[in-house]
Every structure is written in structure tokens, then in C-alpha cells.
Amino acid sequence: MDPKLERILLRVQKPARYTGGEYNEIIKDKAEVDTRFAFCFPDTYEIGMSNLGLRILYGVINEMKGVWCERCFAPWGDMEDELRKANLPLYALESGDPLSEFDMVGFSLGYEMAYTNVLNMLDLGGIPLHSDQRGEDDPIVVAGGTCAYNGEPLADFIDLFILGEGEEVNCELIELYRQVKREGGNRLAFLERAAQIQGIYVPAFYDVTYNADGTIHTITPTHGAPPLVTKRIVRDMDKSYYPTHTIVPSTEIVHDRVMLEVFRGCIRGCRFCQAGYCYRPVRPKSVKTLVEQGIESCKDSGYQEVTLSSLSSSDYRGLEAVCDGLLDYCEPRNINLNLPSLRADGFSMSLMQRLQRSRKSSITFAPEAGTQRLRDAINKNVTEEDLLKSCQTVFEGGCSAVKLYFMLGLPTETDEDVLGIADLAQKVYWTWRNHAASRARGVRITISTSFFVPKPFTPFQWEEQISMEEYQRRVDLLRGAIHNKSIQYNWHETDTSYIEAVLARGDRRLGRALEEVWRTGGKMDSWSDYFSFQRWMDAFAATGTDPDFYARRERTRCEVLPWSMIDVGVRPDYLWQEREQAYKSVITPDCRVKCMGCGAAKLIPGGVCDEDRR
Amino acid sequence: MAMHKNRLLFTKSGRACYISHLDLMATFQRAFLRSGVEIWQTEGFNRHVFVSIALPLSLGYSSDCEILEFNLESPFSFDEVVERLNRALPEGIHVRECYEAKIPCKKIVDLDWTVTLEYDDGVPTAAPAALRELLGRESCVIQKKSKKAKKGYTELDIIPMVKSWSLEEQPDKLIFSARLAAQNPGLNPALIIDTLAAETPAAKPDFVRCHRNEVYGEGGVVFR
Incomplete structure (x- = not known):
């Protein structure tokens, strides 16, 4: 464990949520791994570990040979302050490696009020906030979950959205990533080919124009992306992956069952x-x-x-x-x-x-x-x-x-x-x-x-x-x-x-307003400890x-x-x-x-x- | 309640040091259930497998000698219990031994500690001297926070609770080994370091590591 992190952990509340090391956690040998996926949950460990979707996708992705899926959760304010003070990046629990070192970083979007945490986690993880600022060495940032069906407020920050059930799409997407990497293709090549997979929506490939009254005039696909992206579903639930063998947290979570x-x-x-x-x-x-x-x-x-x-x-x-x-x-x-x-x-x-x-x-x-x-x-x-x-x-x-x-x-x-x-x-x-x-x-x-x-x-x-x-x-x-x-x-x-x-x-x-909320301190907006209505209204005013x-x-x-x-x-x-x-x-x-x-x-x-x- | 029949001796290290006492109990309860080693469950409305951990370890400390009590209700041998539990426990919790309890835990007298005081800019010259001076006193009464006491604290003389000690000086750390009273009342080594830092601010370490090495019963005999 990082010696700087060791010191921090004893100063924050409930440090067990920042250590990993639980029963059934999956550790892989980095020498045998070519693709690393960080599953990010934009809320606390206790909330995120109670999410069945996370457990399913963690299991499904880790069944892929050569691919390692790790977990990352939003730190509570005390931990965030300590990380920033110590100049430590946000890391995945399994390896302790910073988010910026991953090939793909995937967010689960279950609730709109977690959007500010997505921005905060990208920033803490050392990943450029905007998709168009990311270079060839930065991770591909993906997002799925119920909110992804209209992820437009996050369009500037997410490279691609996964629509529908992740256990159906994720492995295909990761396989494509490996293939493009093997062939020496770049980010753009990957995104263009990903857009051809059913259920993948690449927001940068859609031009949006507006009417004088502010409503949308047209949405035009570019880069060969389809005009309509259809979600993916699991067809046979009996055959789909279910995590009977899953992480048992060593600290109390919301749904400990x-x-x-x-x-x-x-x-x-x-x-x-x-x-x-x-x-x-x-x-x-x-x-x-x-x-x-x-x-x-x-x-x-x-x-x-x-x-x-x-x-x-x-x-x-x-x-x-x-x-x-x-x-x-x-x-x-x-x-x-x-x-x-x-x-x-x-x-x-x-x-x-x-x-x-x-x-x-x-x-x-x-x-x-x-x-x-x-x-x-x-x-x-x-x-x-x-x-x-x-x-x-x-x-x-x-x-x-x-x-x-x-x-x-x-x-x-x-x-x-x-x-x-x-x-x-x-x-x-x-x-x-x-x-x-x-x-x-x-x-x-x-x-x-x-x-x-x-x-x-x-x-x-x-x-x-x-x-x-x-x-x-x-x-x-x-x-x-x-x-x-x-x-x-x-x-x-x-x-x-x-x-x-x-x-x-x-x-x-809305991306501009969202970013302004985050820049003025917005995070953990689903928690009354942190939510500030005024901050949101100020950000709306500041961005017109x-x-x-x-x-x-x-x-x-x-x-x-x-x-x-x-x-x-x-x-x-x-x-x-x-x-x-x-x-x-x-x-x-x-x-x-x-x-x-x-x-x-x-x-x-x-x-x-x-x-x-x- | 009668004494519990069986004990585990286990270590706590690495990432598991951040598992709190209560969470550790839940972790063991689940580990027993998934190991297939049946143990006694409490009667009553909310039935659960019963485990009890002697002398709770502070968060962040490591230990080679934690003791957990339970009543075995499976036909497994002690070796098999150890093996099954170790397969069912998370990283950093490792059972060394399973055995029959002979002496009640209230007979535990002392604990052996290794306390490492880390100084990022090297050990200040004042630090070892101040620690030696402190421990050499006849008495040193400190105020210890207490939820029970009306004043919010109790007074405690820490000197009689330090049974023996030694100090090793290294360039960037002091290694303080000590045998301290375990209970009624016990002395947490952090209290000594806090007292040192309060009296001699220059001796305040940047980080303190506490590790429990061994448990002793009456007459300085290793306790099991």
C-alpha cells in the first residue's frame, strides 16, 4: 500500500471502504493482462457495492482472459480532501493504480444527481474532463445504466454510452478495443468502429442544431454512426451471468445481503x-x-x-x-x-x-x-x-x-x-x-x-x-x-x-452548467450533506x-x-x-x-x- | 455466561487493519457460515452465529495474536477448522491456530507491542531522550477520554502500566518495544506517544505504527 495512503486512511471515516481486499475480490497478474477496465460507481462504496449491476458486470468482465476489471467509488469529502492534499490520484481498489492508467473507465449512471461525481472522479483520477481533450494515452471513458438512455448532459465528458444491459455489450466492446489496439488503431478508429455495435452511442458523432426557441432542430449522425441507436438486452435470463461468487465487503454496506x-x-x-x-x-x-x-x-x-x-x-x-x-x-x-x-x-x-x-x-x-x-x-x-x-x-x-x-x-x-x-x-x-x-x-x-x-x-x-x-x-x-x-x-x-x-x-x-456546478464545489449531490440548490442556480445563471x-x-x-x-x-x-x-x-x-x-x-x-x- | 469452549488465534495485517472491530466480528460470522464450520448460534429472536473477540484492536493496528472465542458444533478437527476458515477469510486475516479454551480471557494481563515512530526528516535528537525521560518517571498521570465518566475523562497513571520497554534508534524511525497492561485498565500505546508529543512537540512523529506481538497471562506466561 502507498505509504502516503496509509497515513491518510487513519484520518478519514470508515477507511475500510477505500482499501479493497475483501473476500472474493479479483486480483490478476498484470503480466497476463492486456486490457484494464475500471468500473466506476459515482457514489460511495456502501451504495455502489449494494448495486447488483456492478457485481454482474465485474464478474462478466473478469471472466475474460487477459482483461482485469477493478472497482472505484466516489470518495467522501474527507477522503477527497486528503487525496488532494497528498497529491494522490483516485485509484481502483484492487490494484491501487490511478484511474488514468486504465484502458477503459466505465461509469454506472443510475441517478442524475450523481453526474457531478462523474466529473469529480475523472478529475481526481487524473483524466482530462472533456472527451475532446483526451489523447491517445488517456482511457476511453464509457457510461451505462438507466440514465445513459439520456446521457446528453454528460455528452461532453463521456466518449461513448452503452445502452441497455451491459452483460450483453461490454465484452463485445472490450474485444473491439483489444482488436483495434492490436491493429495499431487510434481512439478515433476505435470510436468509429464502436459506433457500429448495436447499443453503442458515441455522442461526439452526432451534430445537434437548435431552433430560435431553444428546442432542437436536427440531430445528424456523422462518422458513419447510425441515425437510431437501439439498446441491447439479454435474451435468456437463465443463461445470463449471475454472480453467485461475489465480493463480500468487510465493512457494512447498504444492502448487506x-x-x-x-x-x-x-x-x-x-x-x-x-x-x-x-x-x-x-x-x-x-x-x-x-x-x-x-x-x-x-x-x-x-x-x-x-x-x-x-x-x-x-x-x-x-x-x-x-x-x-x-x-x-x-x-x-x-x-x-x-x-x-x-x-x-x-x-x-x-x-x-x-x-x-x-x-x-x-x-x-x-x-x-x-x-x-x-x-x-x-x-x-x-x-x-x-x-x-x-x-x-x-x-x-x-x-x-x-x-x-x-x-x-x-x-x-x-x-x-x-x-x-x-x-x-x-x-x-x-x-x-x-x-x-x-x-x-x-x-x-x-x-x-x-x-x-x-x-x-x-x-x-x-x-x-x-x-x-x-x-x-x-x-x-x-x-x-x-x-x-x-x-x-x-x-x-x-x-x-x-x-x-x-x-x-x-x-x-447543460454540460457547461454541470461543469460550472462541479468547478464551484458541487459533488455528492444526492447527499443532503453536500447538495446546494443555490450552487446549481448560480451555475445556471453563470452559463446562461x-x-x-x-x-x-x-x-x-x-x-x-x-x-x-x-x-x-x-x-x-x-x-x-x-x-x-x-x-x-x-x-x-x-x-x-x-x-x-x-x-x-x-x-x-x-x-x-x-x-x-x- | 459460561466460558466459550473454543478459540482461534489469528493475525490481522495489511489492508485488513482497516476493518473495524464490529466489522471484523461480522466478517468472522460470515466466514464461519461459508466455511461450513458450524458453531453455536445465539437463541432468541434475532439468531446469529456467536463470536467474541477479546481485547478489541484499534483501527489501523496490526497484530499476530488476536483471540476469537466461539463454540464449535461441527465434527471437524481443529486443523480442518483452521484450513476451512483460512479459505473463507479475506486477505490479511489469517488463522494461526484453533484450540480448546482453558483459561478465561479475563486472565490476560499484558500485551507485547512494537510501536514504530516514523519521522520523515529524520529522528529529532530530542525525541529518544524525551521518550526515555517520560518512561523513566515514577508516575505520569494523564487524562484519558471516557464516555462513562462525568467529566468526560478519567485520570490514569501510565507508568505502572508499562511493564518493560526498549528503544531502538534508526535514522528515520524509533522502534519502541513494550509490554503494556492489557486490561482493567489497559494501556493503548498511542496514549504514550500522544503524551510524548504533547509534552515535547519536537518529538511528535509523522506517523505511528502499532503492532501487537504477543498476549501474556499471569506470571508472564504466553496466553492462549
Whole structure:
């Protein structure tokens, strides 16, 4: 270990997150490695190591002979200060080598508020910030993840974006890099050839022109890049890589447990949900695969907790069989099984009993809206009856804490919808009064509201976000309507969601503002310890950027959206049709009931998404 | 609670020095579970495998002689336990021995330390003299931070807790070897160096490394 680093580590909080050396960390002999990839997660170690995607890609890339994938996380402020003071570059945990020494540096973009950390990590790692400043010796900087579907605010800083599922594209991309290197090709040659791979978007190869009103006039591909870049998906989840043999951190992380992904995609089509549209079509794993992988992961890690993960676990057909199979192994070993992402409608008594075999003190539902009209408008096909029935099951099972998640500021929302949230919470309370296994311990009903952020590739991508003042008014309205001590109300702060709305649907002109935020000290913006709304507003002012243009403007159907050269499968006219249905409060059946022809099926040869219709 | 049946003697070095005491317990719990070596689990609502580490080591220190207590419930031989655990532990944690506990840990009396004081610009002449003077005193009462005491600190005479010591001078470091009281109360070697630096600022080292060499019980006998 670097002697300078040794001294620093004892002065910072939780130094174990900066050392690496965990169980199952992959160390390779540099003499046998020709290509080095640094997987960068633009948040802390504790957040990044809780990300299943990182673990999958780390495993997949390291299976390649001659290629070594290492990890790098954003340092907390105290560590950053120490690194800068000691003139030490940001390094990858496995080898301790600076980011600048890698062939490729890849960022996982899961949340817009992490963008400043991307810039900060590039700078700390000794890599020129701008793509066009990088020379032949600098790493190729790539990025993937949900935010990459509209990575335009980062277009100046990222050499190429990977659209879709990394385990499908990354190895192909790295192979191409090795080939170009062997052939003596340069950066440009690599990028030009990479742009020909399905799922690779090279922002520098697209010229964007603007209209007088600031909207985009045209997006023109150059260097032979395709006019439309289609995302890549894994076709068979049973055959795709799953990290049963994965790093077990030596310090506590956020999700310190086995994460078992039951399926990818979602059949539902909630109109606000970016993941629901971007991850289509739905692709399940088989019960057998899941049980095997779950048991294997427990054995290999020593974790005492397994959680099933997906966008909506109760939509998994074999859910009970998977629970049974896993519980047979877990119960005698005192391993807990967790089931988040349950819909309030699919919640059955037998499932509840299964969960009761492990301990479970609180359960969370996300009705998202307070009235049936608005739930229909957003296509969240949960009825009040479903929710109350599920709550009844939960209360009869002895659970005395329920969390309910809602959004405020959804398109078409009225005061009646806002007050409906308080009504619904009160009805949940009465359900507890009437059905609690024991009323002695009381009940805790927590309702949380977040500030709706319209996202690309959803039917609400054309919507304006309501103003912060209006959001606050609705929060106050709801607060005033809650008179029950058993009901607690938490609401998200407005300013982060506003900045998130600016970035989510931003174009590449935002790069200047983003850089200004970073230059004036912006980083770790997803943490309230660091986020400064004023810093963002100052940066917008300094760069002549109007944030309302991005967050608070309704787009017309014919506007060229900044992400219109990206194809996630679902067609834009389908999204528009869904938007019109939203305004009529008409629900759309889920993929299992009826195929609506959204377009995602084309990504699977044969063109059928859901398994029963095969 | 009755004494636990079994012990591990393990080393902590390199990157593992930054694993905190609590995290180290979790690391061992998981290592046992993945090694297949079954050990006693706590009863009650939140059942977990039970391990206990004697005399927590400060963050950043290395050691050759850490002791972990548990109750073996597997038919494995001690050698096999060692082998299985070492395959299941992260870099820098290495089990030297597994054995039956005979004397309770409260009988641990002393610890042998090697403390390296690093000086980037060479050892200042004042430093070895000041350290020798400090350790040669009849008594040296310092204030030690305490969460329990009302005043926020307790007073402690460190001299009787230094059982023996020696000092080796090198151009850019002082190697201070000492046998210090282990518990009730124990003396962390950092306290000696802090006292030295507070009294003689010129003797303040740029970096201090602390390493535990050995554990001793009553009568100066190596403790296992």
C-alpha cells in the first residue's frame, strides 16, 4: 500500500471502504493482462457495492482472459480532501493504480444527481474532463445504466454510452478495443468502429442544431454512426451471468445481503416509470435457476439474508415456488428471506404466511396516488379494495407497521387527489382497527410523498414538472388533512427533484452548467450533506441556462427530443398514445392480459415477450 | 455466561487493519457460515452465529495474536477448522491456530507491542531522550477520554502500566518495544506517544505504527 495512503486512511471515516481486499475480490497478474477496465460507481462504496449491476458486470468482465476489471467509488469529502492534499490520484481498489492508467473507465449512471461525481472522479483520477481533450494515452471513458438512455448532459465528458444491459455489450466492446489496439488503431478508429455495435452511442458523432426557441432542430449522425441507436438486452435470463461468487465487503454496506433478480422488465406500464418502459420486455428466470442461484449465493457469501429483486416481484408467476424452494434451505439456517416490490393487488394470504416464517416487522406498498381516478391516469392498476385487503392480510398476520408511497405533482393531479392520500391512510388505519391481530402495540402508518419528475421514455416525457411552490402547497394541503397520531407523513425536499427534472430531460448544452456546478464545489449531490440548490442556480445563471426550459416546459408532440436518436424498443408514438389515455384516465392492460404492441417485442427474436404466450 | 469452549488465534495485517472491530466480528460470522464450520448460534429472536473477540484492536493496528472465542458444533478437527476458515477469510486475516479454551480471557494481563515512530526528516535528537525521560518517571498521570465518566475523562497513571520497554534508534524511525497492561485498565500505546508529543512537540512523529506481538497471562506466561 502507498505509504502516503496509509497515513491518510487513519484520518478519514470508515477507511475500510477505500482499501479493497475483501473476500472474493479479483486480483490478476498484470503480466497476463492486456486490457484494464475500471468500473466506476459515482457514489460511495456502501451504495455502489449494494448495486447488483456492478457485481454482474465485474464478474462478466473478469471472466475474460487477459482483461482485469477493478472497482472505484466516489470518495467522501474527507477522503477527497486528503487525496488532494497528498497529491494522490483516485485509484481502483484492487490494484491501487490511478484511474488514468486504465484502458477503459466505465461509469454506472443510475441517478442524475450523481453526474457531478462523474466529473469529480475523472478529475481526481487524473483524466482530462472533456472527451475532446483526451489523447491517445488517456482511457476511453464509457457510461451505462438507466440514465445513459439520456446521457446528453454528460455528452461532453463521456466518449461513448452503452445502452441497455451491459452483460450483453461490454465484452463485445472490450474485444473491439483489444482488436483495434492490436491493429495499431487510434481512439478515433476505435470510436468509429464502436459506433457500429448495436447499443453503442458515441455522442461526439452526432451534430445537434437548435431552433430560435431553444428546442432542437436536427440531430445528424456523422462518422458513419447510425441515425437510431437501439439498446441491447439479454435474451435468456437463465443463461445470463449471475454472480453467485461475489465480493463480500468487510465493512457494512447498504444492502448487506444476497440479491436475487427474479426477472428483468415489467409487465405493468405505469406511465410515470422510466424503468418500466426502458427495461422492457419482461424476461423471467426459471424457478429452478433462482433457487439454485439463491442457495449457491448464500453458501458462497455467508450472508444471513436474501432479498428477491425486480420491478414488481408479485408479478413473477413462480413466486410461491421460489419462496418455498429458498425457505427450505434458509429456514433451518436462520437465513431471512425478503420480498420487496410487492404490488398491493397480488398479495395473498399464503405468501404472507411464508414471509411470516422469517421475521418481518413492516411492509411497504406504493399506491402512488390517492384516488382511483389518478391511479387510472398513471396506469397503476391498484384499487383501493386491493390495497385495503392486502393491509388486512398484513394486520391479521400480526404486522403493525405499513409504509405507503405516493407521488405529488403527477399530470392531471387535483386537490381532490392530494386529499385522497389522507383518506386512504385513514382507511388503512380503520382496517387495522378492525382486523389487527393485537391492538395492544398500536399501529404505525407512514405515508411518504415524492415530487414527481417526468422522465425520458415514459408517456409523461412531454410533461412539465409542477413548480416547487405548487408542490409545497400540495404538501401543506396534505399535512393539514392528517389528524391521526398513528399516521406519520414524510415528504421529499423539492429542490433536488427540480434539479433532477432539469438533468433527466436535459440536452448537451447543460454540460457547461454541470461543469460550472462541479468547478464551484458541487459533488455528492444526492447527499443532503453536500447538495446546494443555490450552487446549481448560480451555475445556471453563470452559463446562461434556463432550468425551467428543461423542467417546467410542456413539449409538443413534434418536438425533437434530445434523446430521439435512442431506441429503447418502445415506440415514441406508443408513448404518446399512452399519454392520451392518461388524460382520459383510461387504463391499459398489462402485457400478460393483452399485448398492446409497444414495440419492445422486436428486441426478442420471434417477437413474443411474456412466457405464457410463447 | 459460561466460558466459550473454543478459540482461534489469528493475525490481522495489511489492508485488513482497516476493518473495524464490529466489522471484523461480522466478517468472522460470515466466514464461519461459508466455511461450513458450524458453531453455536445465539437463541432468541434475532439468531446469529456467536463470536467474541477479546481485547478489541484499534483501527489501523496490526497484530499476530488476536483471540476469537466461539463454540464449535461441527465434527471437524481443529486443523480442518483452521484450513476451512483460512479459505473463507479475506486477505490479511489469517488463522494461526484453533484450540480448546482453558483459561478465561479475563486472565490476560499484558500485551507485547512494537510501536514504530516514523519521522520523515529524520529522528529529532530530542525525541529518544524525551521518550526515555517520560518512561523513566515514577508516575505520569494523564487524562484519558471516557464516555462513562462525568467529566468526560478519567485520570490514569501510565507508568505502572508499562511493564518493560526498549528503544531502538534508526535514522528515520524509533522502534519502541513494550509490554503494556492489557486490561482493567489497559494501556493503548498511542496514549504514550500522544503524551510524548504533547509534552515535547519536537518529538511528535509523522506517523505511528502499532503492532501487537504477543498476549501474556499471569506470571508472564504466553496466553492462549
